[in-house]
Amino acid sequence: MLPDEVKEQIIEIVGEQDFQDSYTNKLVYSYDATPQFQAMPDAIVAPHNTEQIAQIVKVCNRFKIPIVPRGSGTNLSAGTTPLEGGVVLLFKHMDKILEIDEENLTITTQPGVITQEIINQVEERGLFYPPDPGSLNISQIGGNINENSGGLRGLKYGVTRDYVLGLEAVLPNGEILHTGGKLAKDVAGYDLTRLLVGSEGTLGIITEATLKLLPLPPAKKTALTLFEDIHMAAKAVSDIIAHKIIPATLEFLDQPTIKVVEEFSKVGLPTHAKAVLLIEQDGDSHKVEQDIKSISTICKQNEAFEVHVAQTKEEAEALTTARRAALSALSRLKPTTILEDATVPRSEIANMVKAINNIAEKYELDICTFGHAGDGNLHPTFLTDVRNKEEIERVEKAFEEIFITAVELGGTITGEHGVGAMKSPYLHLKLGEAGINTMKQLKLALDPNQIMNPGKMFAKSNRKKVVIKHEYA
Amino acid sequence: MNTHEKARIQEEFQQRMDYDELLNCMRCGFCLPSCPTYLETGKDEAHSPRGRIALMKGVVDGNIEPDEEVKKSLDMCLGCRACEPVCPSGVNYGHLLEEARDIIYQNQKTPFFQKIIRKIAFKGLFPKPKRLRRLTSLLRFYQKSKLQKIVRTLKLTKILPSTYRLMEKVLPVVPKMKEAEKRQKVLEPFSKKKKRVAFFTGCLMDSMFLSTNQSTIKLLQYAGCEVVIPDNQICCGALHGHSGEKEQAKEMAKKNIEAFENLNVDYIITNAGGCGAFLNDYHHLLKDEEEWTERATSFDQKIKDISSLLVELNFHKQSLKLPYQIVTYQDSCHLKNGQQTFMEPRQLLDSVQGTDYVEMKDASRCCGSAGIYNLVQTEMSMKILDYKMKQTRATHANVIVTANPGCLLQMKMGIEKEGLADKMRAVHIVDYLVEAYEYSKNERVS
Numbered sequence: 001m002l003p004d005e006v007k008e009q010i011i012e013i014v015g016e017q018d019f020q021d022s023y024t025n026k027l028v029y030s031y032d033a034t035p036q037f038q039a040m041p042d043a044i045v046a047p048h049n050t051e052q053i054a055q056i057v058k059v060c061n062r063f064k065i066p067i068v069p070r071g072s073g074t075n076l077s078a079g080t081t082p083l084e085g086g087v088v089l090l091f092k093h094m095d096k097i098l099e100i101d102e103e104n105l106t107i108t109t110q111p112g113v114i115t116q117e118i119i120n121q122v123e124e125r126g127l128f129y130p131p132d133p134g135s136l137n138i139s140q141i142g143g144n145i146n147e148n149s150g151g152l153r154g155l156k157y158g159v160t161r162d163y164v165l166g167l168e169a170v171l172p173n174g175e176i177l178h179t180g181g182k183l184a185k186d187v188a189g190y191d192l193t194r195l196l197v198g199s200e201g202t203l204g205i206i207t208e209a210t211l212k213l214l215p216l217p218p219a220k221k222t223a224l225t226l227f228e229d230i231h232m233a234a235k236a237v238s239d240i241i242a243h244k245i246i247p248a249t250l251e252f253l254d255q256p257t258i259k260v261v262e263e264f265s266k267v268g269l270p271t272h273a274k275a276v277l278l279i280e281q282d283g284d285s286h287k288v289e290q291d292i293k294s295i296s297t298i299c300k301q302n303e304a305f306e307v308h309v310a311q312t313k314e315e316a317e318a319l320t321t322a323r324r325a326a327l328s329a330l331s332r333l334k335p336t337t338i339l340e341d342a343t344v345p346r347s348e349i350a351n352m353v354k355a356i357n358n359i360a361e362k363y364e365l366d367i368c369t370f371g372h373a374g375d376g377n378l379h380p381t382f383l384t385d386v387r388n389k390e391e392i393e394r395v396e397k398a399f400e401e402i403f404i405t406a407v408e409l410g411g412t413i414t415g416e417h418g419v420g421a422m423k424s425p426y427l428h429l430k431l432g433e434a435g436i437n438t439m440k441q442l443k444l445a446l447d448p449n450q451i452m453n454p455g456k457m458f459a460k461s462n463r464k465k466v467v468i469k470h471e472y473a
Numbered sequence: 474m475n476t477h478e479k480a481r482i483q484e485e486f487q488q489r490m491d492y493d494e495l496l497n498c499m500r501c502g503f504c505l506p507s508c509p510t511y512l513e514t515g516k517d518e519a520h521s522p523r524g525r526i527a528l529m530k531g532v533v534d535g536n537i538e539p540d541e542e543v544k545k546s547l548d549m550c551l552g553c554r555a556c557e558p559v560c561p562s563g564v565n566y567g568h569l570l571e572e573a574r575d576i577i578y579q580n581q582k583t584p585f586f587q588k589i590i591r592k593i594a595f596k597g598l599f600p601k602p603k604r605l606r607r608l609t610s611l612l613r614f615y616q617k618s619k620l621q622k623i624v625r626t627l628k629l630t631k632i633l634p635s636t637y638r639l640m641e642k643v644l645p646v647v648p649k650m651k652e653a654e655k656r657q658k659v660l661e662p663f664s665k666k667k668k669r670v671a672f673f674t675g676c677l678m679d680s681m682f683l684s685t686n687q688s689t690i691k692l693l694q695y696a697g698c699e700v701v702i703p704d705n706q707i708c709c710g711a712l713h714g715h716s717g718e719k720e721q722a723k724e725m726a727k728k729n730i731e732a733f734e735n736l737n738v739d740y741i742i743t744n745a746g747g748c749g750a751f752l753n754d755y756h757h758l759l760k761d762e763e764e765w766t767e768r769a770t771s772f773d774q775k776i777k778d779i780s781s782l783l784v785e786l787n788f789h790k791q792s793l794k795l796p797y798q799i800v801t802y803q804d805s806c807h808l809k810n811g812q813q814t815f816m817e818p819r820q821l822l823d824s825v826q827g828t829d830y831v832e833m834k835d836a837s838r839c840c841g842s843a844g845i846y847n848l849v850q851t852e853m854s855m856k857i858l859d860y861k862m863k864q865t866r867a868t869h870a871n872v873i874v875t876a877n878p879g880c881l882l883q884m885k886m887g888i889e890k891e892g893l894a895d896k897m898r899a900v901h902i903v904d905y906l907v908e909a910y911e912y913s914k915n916e917r918v919s
């Protein structure tokens with residue numbers, strides 16, 4: 001429970017309507033899309049503007065109350081699970097696109113806008129916002145920025161970070177910070193924009209963002225290539241890139257994943273293939289045609305037994321939409337799906353796929369693998385059951401081994417889903433002592449009372465996943 | 474709710490809720506943008522599918538009590554099942570909701586008055602076709618005698634809450650109930666026989682909307698069907714199943730299975746999306762009664778909506794025509810989400826010559842009727858209806874076609890509420906198609 005004084009002051013700021021602390025409300029904001037994590041907040045607050053947020057932060061900082069900013073709660077690293085209670089901050093009233101600047105090719109938006117809405121709005125004007133996480137229908141841009149989310153088009157166009165030009169943020173002391181702007185060039189001072197992107201709500205609250213746009217590529221083609229051998233598919237990925245072709249999308253799905261995705265989407269995915277690559281190229285139509293042809297040839301050289309090019313825009317759209325559903329569809333198979341996000345340099349994809357399958361075999365676990373093969377970011381997903389404690393232990397061991405392998409291959413423990421509470425115990429594998437210390441110093445400098453999203457990013461010795469005091473009247 | 478009731482509800486949640494299904498929800502949130510209550514509450518997670526599933530699981534896990542607010546969240550749910558087809562994990566939300574509501578209603582003391590009303594409606598009225606018809610005849614008497622006029626002139630309806638007032642205005646003029654009673658049990662097709670089908674008449678459809686039922690039979694005959702109408706059939710039980718009266722629903726299911734067994738028909742045809750979706754789920758309703766599961770399953774497999782049958786029989790390739798009008802279609806939630814039938818009605822409407830079909834934005838979003846939802850959750854229902862009418866207006870349609878009696882009444886209320894009665898009408902797809910078929914036939918004759 002919040003101290004009465006705090007509650008009163010927050011209500012004073014946002015009004016009764018936008019302060020909730022009933023058991024029901026606390027429960028429905030106690031989770032995100034990460035399995036096994038759950039914790040109750042003390043209150044849920046929905047501010048209307050930056051000024052209100054600054055005031056709330058000041059109150060919380062004074063009383064050392066944790067603040068957990070929450071977008072749509074679709075993150076996969078327990079980033080919005082309020083492990084230490086406190087206030088969950090919602091952006092449902094801050095969901096407007098403020099400006100689309102067609103001269104400077106930028107969009108300025110509040111944090112609560114849904115990613116898909118941004119894409120729709122800019123595409124209507126012949127413009128293009130490339131980052132397209134699988135969850136784009138529901139994720140908020142504020143969430144994307146704070147997780148530095150990637151997407152299906154990451155290979156050619158990069159990730160969210162590459163499109164954030166400027167931010168407005170409320171710092172943990174209540175100050176309002178402005179970084180960057182509608183500028184192609186800007187070297188005035190430290191790059192605070194980049195520091196905030198991917199900070200997972202641990203350094204401040206993003207209240208406004210200016211994003212870079214591109215002209216919408218005139219043509220696009222989508223192909224599905226089928227393989228008998230999962231390793232040959234992985235090799236095809238490396239080969240395509242070695243031939244200096246960078247497709248917009250290069251997604252990999254293994255057979256079990258194809259099967260469940262097809263069951264849900266019924267778009268006619270080939271369930272007999274051992275692995276498929278979903279490939280998309282965009283650009284001017286001549287080049288697109290040429291690239292798709294070369295890609296087909298390379299895939300066939302790597303023993304693809306079929307290459308199918310989507311004939312209509314609708315068909316292409318159906319294929320990518322189906323791919324986006326992969327993770328959720330996998331949870332049809334077993335009660336719990338725990339997914340991994342390790343990423344390696346592209347050239348190591350084939351080795352990584354091999355290692356993942358060996359590890360799964362060693363620990364006798366069911367695993368499905370799909371992901372953004374083109375940028376070395378695979379999502380091996382364990383199919384398990386939270387009620388089976390013994391198996392969950394094996395899953396965690398397998399996890400650790402995958403992380404270690406990824407780092408050994410020159411990769412990282414998470415490519416796009418963030419550290420949150422889920423991967424904080426492994427962060428040192430990637431960053432080492434010096435890296436963790438630097439981050440800690442930064443964090444303490446900005447947030448000495450550690451009110452911003454505590455329990456995330458930095459490992460704690462007594463790590464708890466479920467923090468629930470039974471909430472009864 | 475008192476502590477004792479809460480404890481009992483919690484215990485039953487632990488015993489009866491399907492925990493695998495609850496775990497099947499991986500909390501991805503893909504369903505949120507499709508949920509009307511989530512959208513209309515300004516994105517309140519407590520009124521979203523993901524939130525509701527979390528609450529059910531929270532009660533099973535013992536993390537929260539099933540208090541008034543939990544109940545409110547479940548009550549506010551339309552049961553439209555728009556969250557199901559969009560869920561990649563395939564969570565059977567409808568089943569979870571049904572079970573949860575049943576547990577709450579069966580274990581909670583309802584106020585005396587409400588209890589009596591529920592008892593009369595659920596036990597005394599809907600399962601008894603004759604009584605329901607007699608009651609409807611009263612409505613006819615009210616409409617046909619001078620009573621309605623007097624009531625309206627004296628503005629006596631003013632004492633009613635606004636939704637009821639609207640409802641009073643838009644109720645269809647009820648035909649004589651004798652028509653249903655003297656109906657033949659087997660009717661021959663008007664053209665070469667293509668199928669032998671049974672017709673599920675329903676309760677409301679066979680009383681208040683009797684004329685639509687008569688049109689349905691005619692349409693089936695036009696399409697080449699021999700139509701069997703078993704007279705021992707009763708209400709499908711959907712209203713019961715969705716309102717926490719599951720046991721009663723099971724009894725009704727068994728009666729219907731018996732009534733339609735051994736008729737040697739290709740299909741059992743329904744003309745109400747809500748009934749169809751409940752009927753084709755009888756095997757789930759009766760899953761704990763082994764001796765019934767097989768019978769229920771073969772019953773379920775025969776259920777087919779009229780529009781789906783008509784397309785199968787190529788009725789849309791027959792000559793259908795009407796004077797110029799713009800037509801739009803409002804999906805019946807349970808026809809779309811419970812029976813995956815949404816292309817067929819559009820195909821049929823599109824084939825009517827002389828008219829323009831215009832799809833409205835978010836046609837598949839619930840209209841807010843949802844059984845008796847518009848009477849018990851009036852405020853939310855009207856918000857949802859307002860959104861719907863905004864989209865309807867944008868199509869400039871002269872006709873809104875629906876495929877379920879609840880939707881039909883709701884759309885009529887919408888038209889009335891917006892003052893569009895002189896420009897727009899709402900009809901059941903069956904009536905519309907009979908109109909088009911007969912118009913075209915007459916034109917050819919003359």
Ligand SMILES: Cc1cc2nc3c(=O)[nH]c(=O)nc-3n(C[C@H](O)[C@H](O)[C@H](O)COP(=O)(O)OP(=O)(O)OC[C@H]3O[C@@H](n4cnc5c(N)ncnc54)[C@H](O)[C@@H]3O)c2cc1C
Pocket residue numbers: 032033068069070071072073074075076079080091111132133134135138139140141142143144145146147148149150151152200201202204205206207324325327328416417453500501502
């Ligand atoms: C089925 C599925 C598919 C997915 N596919 C992808 C994918 O392809 N690529 C990918 O990268 N991710 C993917 N994700 C993960 C997730 O959707 C992304 O991380 C997304 O960006 C989260 O957005 P959100 O609005 O749900 O944020 P949330 O989950 O609510 O929050 C994410 C983080 O951002 C912080 N935060 C949110 N808003 C603010 C704000 N205004 N200020 C400060 N901090 C804030 C939160 O505290 C939290 O740490 C997927 C998830 C699912 C369930």
Ligand code: SF4
Pocket residue numbers: 328497498499500501502503504505522523526556559560561562563564
């Ligand atoms: S889409 Fe399905 S799995 Fe995802 S949150 Fe909704 S019900 Fe749960």
Ligand code: SF4
Pocket residue numbers: 507508509510511520521522525549550551552553554555556557566
């Ligand atoms: S049934 Fe309809 S109202 Fe209920 S949770 Fe699903 S989408 Fe929302």
